[in-house]
Amino acid sequence: MTVVAAPLRTAPRRGLLLAPVVLALTILAGTAIGETRLPFITVLQTLANQLWEAGYPVDRIDAGIIWSYRLPRAIVAACCGAGLALTGVVLQALLRNPLADPYLMGLSAGASTGAVLVTVAGVGGGAVSMSLGALGGALLAFGCVVVLAHAVSGGAGGGRATQAAAAIILAGIAGSQMFNALTAFVIARSANAEQARGIMFWLMGNLSGVRWEDVASCSLVSIAGVGLCIWHRRGLDAFSFGADGAASLGINVPALRGSLITATAIMVGVLVSKVGAIGFVGLVVPHAMRFLVGARHDRLVPASALAGAVFLVAADVISRVIVPGQVLPIGVVTALVGAPAFALILVRGARR
Amino acid sequence: MKIEVQALSARVHRTPLLEDMTFRIEPGELFGLIGPNGSGKSTLMRCLAGLSRPSAGRVLADGADLKRMPARRRARRIAFVEQQADTTDRLTVRNAVELGRTPYLSPLRGWSEIDDAAVSDALKAVEMTAFATRLWHTLSGGERQRVHIARALAQAPELLLLDEPTNHLDIRHQLSLLDLVGRLPITRVIALHDLNQATACDRIGVLRGGRLFATGAPSEVLNETLLAEVFGVAATRHAAPDGAPRLHFSHAL
Ligand SMILES: Nc1ncnc2c1ncn2[C@@H]1O[C@H](COP(=O)(O)OP(=O)(O)OP(=O)(O)O)[C@@H](O)[C@H]1O
Numbered sequence: 001m002t003v004v005a006a007p008l009r010t011a012p013r014r015g016l017l018l019a020p021v022v023l024a025l026t027i028l029a030g031t032a033i034g035e036t037r038l039p040f041i042t043v044l045q046t047l048a049n050q051l052w053e054a055g056y057p058v059d060r061i062d063a064g065i066i067w068s069y070r071l072p073r074a075i076v077a078a079c080c081g082a083g084l085a086l087t088g089v090v091l092q093a094l095l096r097n098p099l100a101d102p103y104l105m106g107l108s109a110g111a112s113t114g115a116v117l118v119t120v121a122g123v124g125g126g127a128v129s130m131s132l133g134a135l136g137g138a139l140l141a142f143g144c145v146v147v148l149a150h151a152v153s154g155g156a157g158g159g160r161a162t163q164a165a166a167a168i169i170l171a172g173i174a175g176s177q178m179f180n181a182l183t184a185f186v187i188a189r190s191a192n193a194e195q196a197r198g199i200m201f202w203l204m205g206n207l208s209g210v211r212w213e214d215v216a217s218c219s220l221v222s223i224a225g226v227g228l229c230i231w232h233r234r235g236l237d238a239f240s241f242g243a244d245g246a247a248s249l250g251i252n253v254p255a256l257r258g259s260l261i262t263a264t265a266i267m268v269g270v271l272v273s274k275v276g277a278i279g280f281v282g283l284v285v286p287h288a289m290r291f292l293v294g295a296r297h298d299r300l301v302p303a304s305a306l307a308g309a310v311f312l313v314a315a316d317v318i319s320r321v322i323v324p325g326q327v328l329p330i331g332v333v334t335a336l337v338g339a340p341a342f343a344l345i346l347v348r349g350a351r352r
Numbered sequence: 353m354k355i356e357v358q359a360l361s362a363r364v365h366r367t368p369l370l371e372d373m374t375f376r377i378e379p380g381e382l383f384g385l386i387g388p389n390g391s392g393k394s395t396l397m398r399c400l401a402g403l404s405r406p407s408a409g410r411v412l413a414d415g416a417d418l419k420r421m422p423a424r425r426r427a428r429r430i431a432f433v434e435q436q437a438d439t440t441d442r443l444t445v446r447n448a449v450e451l452g453r454t455p456y457l458s459p460l461r462g463w464s465e466i467d468d469a470a471v472s473d474a475l476k477a478v479e480m481t482a483f484a485t486r487l488w489h490t491l492s493g494g495e496r497q498r499v500h501i502a503r504a505l506a507q508a509p510e511l512l513l514l515d516e517p518t519n520h521l522d523i524r525h526q527l528s529l530l531d532l533v534g535r536l537p538i539t540r541v542i543a544l545h546d547l548n549q550a551t552a553c554d555r556i557g558v559l560r561g562g563r564l565f566a567t568g569a570p571s572e573v574l575n576e577t578l579l580a581e582v583f584g585v586a587a588t589r590h591a592a593p594d595g596a597p598r599l600h601f602s603h604a605l
């Protein structure tokens with residue numbers, strides 16, 4: 001048995017060492033590739049100049065593009081990818097539903113309603129930023145979904161916990177529909193054409209406004225999210241045979257569920273408020289990673305975070321270069337890649 | 353582990369499922385639970401496992417109220433094999449059994465040799481060692497059941513709760529499982545439908561309609577009148593070739 005066990009145990013360690021390297025390379029690539037392609041060496045020199053005042057001769061415009069626009073954008077893309085993928089991992093594990101993702105929990109819908117209320121309807125009178133509105137909307141929608149799910153399952157948290165998981169999915173669908181309708185209502189009522197276009201762009205995910213100010217909050221929540229999920233990896237594993245199975249393995253189910261779902265809600269709320277609603281990452285990346293590294297969360301959590309980060313940086317690069325002279329919303333790219341990938345996963349899953 | 357069930361009642365949405373049960377299970381005893389479908393065996397099992405909170409009364413494990421015991425400590429002492437539990441995760445057999453070590457691990461205390469040994473021993477006990485690397489969804493119903501039992505054994509419990517563990521098992525594996533359970537030096541509670549298998553228990557409890565109808569040694573409890581009254585069957589008791597009492601069921605009443 002030890003023969004089998006040994007390589008299994010060392011593999012994640014090697015991956016753990018490799019992950020930062022892969023991530024750094026991805027972010028560098030995301031910084032170098034764009035409408036004007038910049039040589040890798042220029043990117044590295046600019047970084048050296050900024051971080052250690054190395055004094056390499058770099059074109060000022062190139063340096064500006066790299067340092068002020070592309071680098072923060074690539075970092076935020078990586079954080080969002082990691083965060084959204086992790087949310088998918090956590091929701092799918094805890095709710096025992098392969099379709100669970102941030103969209104389904106109403107987070108994205110609530111965020112867009114909040115953003116629209118602030119930018120179009122003028123709620124908050126200019127004192128509230130769009131990000132703050134989106135964060136508030138996301139958490140409010142999520143709160144509604146949880147309360148509704150609780151009401152549906154009759155508050156029978158203790159025993160029939162599996163039933164509560166189904167209820168929360170249904171509640172998520174209902175909540176999403178309601179908040180999407182609210183968004184459409186506000187846009188139809190008070191937005192002019194210009195605003196409507198801006199909002200549509202934001203709804204599909206938009207990284208073009210990202211600056212260094214956004215990097216801190218995004219990296220903080222996603223790193224904290226990865227840490228929290230790795231900390232609770234065994235608890236997530238224990239849900240394999242349902243909530244009752246987890247409870248009989250000594251997991252405090254309401255506490256773990258409550259804390260992890262709240263943490264991921266805050267994480268997604270922050271991310272969505274910065275970059276808009278980006279679909280399919282939370283759904284597809286965890287499933288793809290389960291095929292590659294298995295269902296154990298000690299490997300699934302880091303693998304999904306890394307793959308999500310790489311995927312979203314790549315999607316961002318594609319969205320910038322695929323149509324010359326135009327930037328596509330990143331959600332268009334993730335959906336165009338994600339939907340067929342998801343179909344493939346469904347078909348393969350059904351066939352096995 | 354000594355189990356004391358005191359005036360236990362359980363209900364769902366005001367529907368009473370269990371009513372006013374009082375009995376005790378001695379340390380090291382093999383206690384059988386029998387009763388017709390829907391009589392409350394699984395519900396009682398869930399209360400003994402600490403998964404359902406009683407609406408009245410309490411369950412004491414070695415004198416400690418189960419309701420107040422932290423989940424982790426409870427899981428080190430009590431293992432439960434549910435009547436049905438399935439997963440869509442891509443787990444190997446060994447992964448599934450490793451879950452049994454969850455209550456002994458913490459975020460900082462990682463996997464150790466002891467855990468490996470416990471998992472290997474558990475797999476061996478249910479004769480599933482050869483299946484260790486197979487994926488869960490490729491297993492047959494009986495194989496899954498045996499993996500569940502291995503998972504429970506890997507928990508190294510003082511109380512083992514088995515809800516119809518012989519379901520899905522072929523006759524050889526039924527007998528070897530009952531033999532394995534019979535030899536474990538811990539307290540065991542086992543819900544059974546095969547009343548002849550129940551005769552191997554030290555004591556049995558008979559449930560009917562959410563109430564404890566009778567408790568006692570199998571030879572006292574399993575008589576023709578009780579079987580007619582509780583199960584609605586006509587039965588005769590005779591001695592098997594080895595001298596053990598055997599029940600023969602002729603028809604439904
Ligand atoms: N959540 C619930 N809501 C309503 N009734 C329930 C619920 N759970 C169980 N019951 C009812 O409680 C009764 C006891 O159920 P339980 O599962 O304990 O029976 P059992 O003795 O294990 O039966 P079986 O031999 O079929 O496994 C059944 O009549 C069942 O329909």
Ligand SMILES: [Mg+2]
Nearest residue numbers: 393394435515
């Ligand atoms: Mg049952």
